[in-house]
Amino acid sequence: MSIAIAEHIKGIPRSGIRDFFEIVQSMNDVISLGIGEPDFATPWHIREAAIYALERGRTGYTSNLGLPRLRRSISDYIQKHFGIRYEPLSEILVSVGVSEAIDLALRALLNRGDEVIYHEPCYVSYAPSIVMAGGVPRAVTTRADEGFILHAEDLEKAITPRTRVLMLNFPTNPTGAAMDPEELEKIAAVCVKHNLVVLTDEIYCELTYEGRPHHSIATIPGMRERTVLLHGLSKAFAMTGWRIGFACAPSELIEAMMKIHQYSILCAPIMGQDAAIEALDRGEQSVSGMRREYEMRRNFIVSSLRDMGLECPSPRGAFYVFPKITSTGLSSRDFSLRLLHEKKVAVVPGPAFGSGGEGHVRCSFATALDQIKIAMVRMAEFCRELKA
Amino acid sequence: MMLAMDAIIDLLQQNALMPRSDMARLLNMSTEEVEAAIAKLEADDVILGYKPVINREKWGSEKVTAVIEVKITPERDGGFDRVASRIAKFEEVQGCYLMSGGYDLLIIVEAANLRAAAAFVAERLSTIDAVQATATHFRLKTYKENGTFHHFDVSSERLSVTP
Numbered sequence: 001m002s003i004a005i006a007e008h009i010k011g012i013p014r015s016g017i018r019d020f021f022e023i024v025q026s027m028n029d030v031i032s033l034g035i036g037e038p039d040f041a042t043p044w045h046i047r048e049a050a051i052y053a054l055e056r057g058r059t060g061y062t063s064n065l066g067l068p069r070l071r072r073s074i075s076d077y078i079q080k081h082f083g084i085r086y087e088p089l090s091e092i093l094v095s096v097g098v099s100e101a102i103d104l105a106l107r108a109l110l111n112r113g114d115e116v117i118y119h120e121p122c123y124v125s126y127a128p129s130i131v132m133a134g135g136v137p138r139a140v141t142t143r144a145d146e147g148f149i150l151h152a153e154d155l156e157k158a159i160t161p162r163t164r165v166l167m168l169n170f171p172t173n174p175t176g177a178a179m180d181p182e183e184l185e186k187i188a189a190v191c192v193k194h195n196l197v198v199l200t201d202e203i204y205c206e207l208t209y210e211g212r213p214h215h216s217i218a219t220i221p222g223m224r225e226r227t228v229l230l231h232g233l234s235k236a237f238a239m240t241g242w243r244i245g246f247a248c249a250p251s252e253l254i255e256a257m258m259k260i261h262q263y264s265i266l267c268a269p270i271m272g273q274d275a276a277i278e279a280l281d282r283g284e285q286s287v288s289g290m291r292r293e294y295e296m297r298r299n300f301i302v303s304s305l306r307d308m309g310l311e312c313p314s315p316r317g318a319f320y321v322f323p324k325i326t327s328t329g330l331s332s333r334d335f336s337l338r339l340l341h342e343k344k345v346a347v348v349p350g351p352a353f354g355s356g357g358e359g360h361v362r363c364s365f366a367t368a369l370d371q372i373k374i375a376m377v378r379m380a381e382f383c384r385e386l387k388a
Numbered sequence: 389m390m391l392a393m394d395a396i397i398d399l400l401q402q403n404a405l406m407p408r409s410d411m412a413r414l415l416n417m418s419t420e421e422v423e424a425a426i427a428k429l430e431a432d433d434v435i436l437g438y439k440p441v442i443n444r445e446k447w448g449s450e451k452v453t454a455v456i457e458v459k460i461t462p463e464r465d466g467g468f469d470r471v472a473s474r475i476a477k478f479e480e481v482q483g484c485y486l487m488s489g490g491y492d493l494l495i496i497v498e499a500a501n502l503r504a505a506a507a508f509v510a511e512r513l514s515t516i517d518a519v520q521a522t523a524t525h526f527r528l529k530t531y532k533e534n535g536t537f538h539h540f541d542v543s544s545e546r547l548s549v550t551p
Contacts (some may be wrong), residue, residue: 015551017550020549021549021550024549032548032549034549035550036550037546037550104457119484124551296414300413344550369410369414373410
């Protein structure tokens with residue numbers, strides 16, 4: 001018997017990253033710059049706090065919205081770092097990573113056929129999440145020569161009467177793009193004018209470089225009431241496996257998201273929630289140490305790639321560089337496959353992140369410096385041999 | 389420039405042998421700038437030296453290390469400094485610190501073997517006039533030294549490509 005899969009799921013392509021991952025897995029001695037998670041283990045003080053919580057037998061369910069104590073920590077953290085206050089009891093929901101929170105928000109907001117605009121290249125889950133929530137994804141392609149930022153004019157052109165939601169992700173995976181407040185204000189004005197809800201995935205907000213502050217669209221006047229601020233512990237605190245994210249939004253939307261979360265997930269795991277309290281309350285020094293390390297690696301990888309003759313802007317945030325590889329005469333996929341087979345270095349082809357990614361590859365610098373150094377030597381050889 | 393100096397010191401503390409050209413790339417500086425900055429730190433006696441971190445179990449050395457608490461009668465003119473420098477000058481003394489709390493000097497002594505360490509305490513240290521009392525603790529095992537772990541159980545189980 002063949003099992004019939006639902007039409008709307010059949011139509012969704014597998015992540016391009018997944019395909020690539022399977023090739024890499026089949027090879028030995030590959031240095032991978034394809035990893036979208038910190039190479040640091042979670043800082044010890046956070047792990048130790050989680051161990052202590054386990055020892056005390058804290059192993060049960062929590063409130064659907066998450067531990068009240070954690071929601072207070074989130075509220076304080078967001079107020080301190082973003083300058084905006086959310087009510088711990090009614091405006092914050094703790095989710096299983098930001099990915100779940102995105103799904104909850106989309107399902108709570110979209111009626112079948114509603115359109116969602118997002119900027120590409122972007123994280124691989126956005127378009128499928130929109131489709132699975134019954135929406136229609138509408139990508140706006142951002143351009144390398146403009147630093148991959150979203151322009152208000154381009155956004156406005158993509159709006160139709162069915163557009164309900166705008167998804168933002170700055171700093172951006174895979175491009176490292178960040179938005180200045182003036183540009184964000186223009187985006188905000190368009191959202192107010194067209195009555196859009198904004199889902200802003202700010203998972204990389206602590207990882208901005210050269211001392212530049214992060215700006216959230218939620219802080220712009222008129223935006224708090226139409227914004228879902230999504231953040232989590234995975235990236236800045238090196239806590240990917242704990243699966244703790246959160247959404248901050250007006251209470252009626254949190255209430256709707258909570259209903260879906262309650263019936264599908266119940267609650268985020270308590271071990272992760274206990275660890276998150278320690279991270280948010282006392283993790284600042286660990287985060288700034290990791291940020292310093294990432295910034296140095298960024299400098300290293302950017303200057304190495306430029307020496308190879310590749311065009312490579314210095315990313316303003318996150319931990320990826322997105323160099324242009326068209327000067328080699330290869331497509332992103334051929335470049336990545338040949339680099340993998342000939343030099344055993346894994347990078348991710350740009351088109352895995354949607355339109356506008358062709359001609360680029362993503363290299364993560366969430367990899368130990370000694371690995372990055374070897375990878376850069378091998379990539380330089382590869383580029384030299386292509387020219388010869 | 390001060391920030392760059394701090395960053396250079398951080399990198400040297402992680403790995404003093406890191407090629408200066410790598411440091412330059414990490415810090416967005418030229419190799420010459422990094423070399424000049426390090427030369428200045430050395431000339432100003434901010435950096436006093438560079439030493440390896442040795443895993444003695446692997447080296448198979450018989451050397452022993454003792455941590456000794458020392459109570460001192462301070463001198464009228466020299467305070468603790470003169471006695472401390474007198475003690476510090478012994479070759480066996482690898483570290484010598486003035487402490488707050490229950491004793492005055494903490495010294496770290498490295499000797500060829502247990503007998504030599506005992507002889508140092510009994511014949512050299514205790515016989516100094518200003519030394520009132522000593523308490524000697526021998527090191528049994530090193531877990532971490534100068535920020536470096538001696539026993540590693542780090543495993544990386546990250547997937548090789550993730551979104």
